[in-house]
Amino acid sequence: MRDLRDGLRDGLPYAAAGGVLALSFGAVAVDLGLPRVAVVVMSVVVFAGSAQFASVGILAAGGGLGAAIGAAALMSSRFLPMGVALAPSLKGGRVRRAVEGQAVVDSSWAMSARGDGRFDREYLFGHTAVQYASWVLGTIAGVLITGVDARALGLDAVFPAFFLALLVAELRSGRRDRLGVALAGAAVALVAVPVLPPGGPVLLAACVALYGLRRRPIRRSDPPGEPGPAS
């Protein structure tokens, strides 16, 4: 079982990349007119990149508070199934588990999965800890840089590249059917983009994972003593 120290160590490259993402969030949010201190406080208390980008973008574009918070909720909705999956691997009563569940970020959740449905709890904490530090520090650096055009620097490519790296690590480490599920999830999300508000397509794509519920084929018709077809 991988422990806290393993998580801290393995989290470093993800933290470095996440720091670049935080840098772009800080720069973009200040550029959109948010007070610097508010941008840093948001990263400190929210610590969810996609929700922060989405909600700040909507508020800055003239959207209502409800729409902005709703978009953040939808962007973070993927943490619902992730939290359910993680729950049995946490410790303590319901309240303590809910607090421990705050440690979930995409990379720590994906990396701490053992592959048998369980998660290495301490490893997840370590991985998240370094991510948190770089998220806050990166945001501080971002708000201090003034007059940065995030698009001109190509910083909007950082977010998808980061998640692509997580996906590739996931596909390399596991079962063959993951590639098919990833392709199907991508297709579902793209089709849903024009129809659903931001965040919705990702949650809908998560339903593709229900493919994992299918029963393994049971060959009752195989006569006893004779080998069935190779599985």
Added chain:
Amino acid sequence: MTDSRVWLLIVGVAGVTYLIKGFGPAVVGDRELPERFNGVIGLLASALLAALVVTSAFVDDRGPSGGALHVGADTAGVTVAGLLLWLRAPLLVVVVGAAVVAGGLRALGWDT
């Protein structure tokens, strides 16, 4: 956008994020999930991450609702990131490479 609205946004977004992240662990508690769900958990990250990649790479993020599909300099940057990952480049090289390609294409006047 007034400052008070910004602070209300932060409180609201933090609140929903805590609720969402805490919901699963609080509801499931110390119960084990049914055996059959292990197959779903093993596939969940693949589906979620793939959807996050395509929605952030192919959607124009400048609009308030972001509902239109769009191939731009960021899409090209992510494509190069995929190539770098295939070559097993370090993660930081991958994300910086994606930004350099996207920024470079915009400097050349495409998708500015």
